[in-house]
Amino acid sequence: MGFIKKFFKTSTREGQVRTTRSSFENLTEEQLETHLSIARYGDYMLTDAVRPSYTLDVVPQNGYRRDTYTDRETKIDIPVLMVSASSEKLMDIFVDLLDPLGDEVDVVLETSHERTSSGHLDLYREQIELPILKSTLYDFEEMLLNDGCTGIAVMNPRVPLEVQFDEHKLLIVYGRDLWDFEDVLEEHNIPRDPQIKFITEAEHVHSSRDEFLRQFDQLRYSLGIDD
DSSP: OOGGGSEEEEEOSTTOOOOSOOTTTTOOHHHHHHHHTOOEETTEEOOTTEEEOTTOSSOOOSEEEEEEEEOTTTOOEEEEEEEEOOHHHHHHHHHHHTGGGOSEEEEEEEEOTTOSSSSOEEEEEEEEEHHHHHHHHHHTHHHHHHOTTEEEEEEETTTTEEEEEOTTSOEEEEESOOHHHHHHHHHTTOOBOTTOOOGGGSOEEEEEOHHHHHHHHHHHHHTTOOO
16 A cells, blocks of 8 residues: 555654654564555454554554543543544444534544644634534545544534544544443444553554645535635
8 A cells, every 4th residue: 555655654642752762663664564554453444544553552443441531721520432443434433423412513623734843733613514514524534534634523512522533543522421422332333441542552653645635625625614
């Protein structure tokens, strides 16, 4: 698939400073190409957006766990679902997780394309009807699944609830009452596993292509999001 011919960046767990050497250092081109070409781990298929470390500190798998996010400003703890799902079912799960948000939602497109430093740019669209959003997302399914520089968050601030489909192709759900979302995961046979580790919790690489940046701009226009 020519993964190393695309732009890629290495990173560790968010907010964590790397204190050890990268597992990708001193690899031959053949070793790197072989590792980056591996997409299947058991019954789990990765998208093209991300690959785990060469030493496989975290092996990708289907599953989810409950967690807690602490707001830095308010110090309030918010329940979270962290979800990892194989690529062939990932988009359908994401779209189904949007149903508990209600008929009208806000959208945030997240991009790290052409960023010279860490972090990403957020682009907002308020009040879009959920059926229209779902249809648009399926129109751009290939880019959303395989671009390691694109993420999207959908929320209903009036509830409040939020569903993220981040650039690592993990699904993250925030809210006080998460039972409806867990029902969706159960319907898609995603097991609850309190011990599951995610690809963000170890070194990994992202991948993108120029064509995905163009498609990202098309998605932005389709959603009516200005610069």
